Amino acid sequence: MLTTFVLAAIIGAFPPAAPDRRPVPILMYHVIAAPPAGARYPGLYVRPAEFAGEMQWLARNGYRAVTLERAWNAWHGLGRLPRRPVVLTFDDGYRSDFTNALPILRRLRWPGVLNLEVANTRPVWGTRPGEVEALVDAHWEIDAHTLTHPDLTRLSLAAVWRQVDGSRLxxxxxxHVPVEFFAYPSGRFDREVEKLVRRAGFDAATTTVEGLARPSGDPYALDRVRVSGGVGVLGLAATLRALHA
Ligand SMILES: [Zn+2]
Incomplete structure (x- = not known):
């Protein structure tokens, strides 16, 4: 009798979750630092103060950062999402993810998602292995972004496989992290590339197509929201408002 009561209470407290199928903005950042003079792509650089302002704006407006894995799981009935979820992705693997983004996100107790190009764990400006480990310790998710960042649509299928499966391995x-998600270098992909990403065991992949990531579409073509240097709080607010409208 008591056991039945206890069991009923437990089941009542933890009912099986209905899938949470809301679309989620996946923000795309690259370098969190001031652009050096003469930078070829100054838009890839977001100054730390600007980035911190964007994070504070998100927090004040009810957003909470989650990993892509958490969004993916909620879409499939495993766990829940906060009222306003957002995924923060950092492409390629720059040292500033560790030196500048990590401390800002740590204050909010938010995880980031590192889309790591494996070759970028070697140079001094890249995320060195010890720094990637520090991100993992801070509950960041590490996803694959190939070995050397080629345009995958221009390679032989054998070479694509080496880049896709090889970076995961x-x-x-x-x-020692699961690596369930993939990001296409420069957003370049086609049907054949998608097939190999699926075959390598990834659950889903992110693109550079502007939009909210939706559970109803192609999981190997999730949209993202590019946040360039100079966009700032006003630009980010306007973009999110338009996407959620
Ligand atoms: Zn990239």
Whole structure:
């Protein structure tokens, strides 16, 4: 009798979750630092103060950062999402993810998502292995972004496989994380590339197509929202308002 009561209470407290199928904005950042003079792509650089302002704006407006894995799980009935979820992705693997983004996100207790190009764990300006480990310790998700960032649509299928499957294996081996998601370098992909990403065991992949990521579409073509340097709080607010409208 008591056991039945206890069981009923437990089941009542933890009913099976209905899938949360809301679309989620996946913001795309690159370098969190001031652009050096003569930078070829100054838009890839977001100054730390500007980035911190954008994060504070998100927090004040009810947003909470989650990993892509958490969004994916909620879409499939595993766990829940906060009222206003947002995924913060950082492409390629720059040292500033560790030196500048991590401390800002740590204050909010928010995770980031590193889309790691494996070759960028070597140069001094990249995220070195110890720094990637620090991100993992801070509950960041590490996703694959190939070995060397080629345009995957211009390679032989064997070479695509080396880049796609090889980067997953390399990150798993070195950092002992699951690596369930893939990001296409420069957003370049086609049907054949998608097929190999699926075959390598990834759950989903992100693009550079502007929009909210939706559980109803192609999981290997999730949209993102590019946040360039100079966009700032007003630009980010306007973009999110338009996407949610
Ligand atoms: Zn990239």
């Amino acid at each position: 390399a990150i798993r081996r070195e950092f």
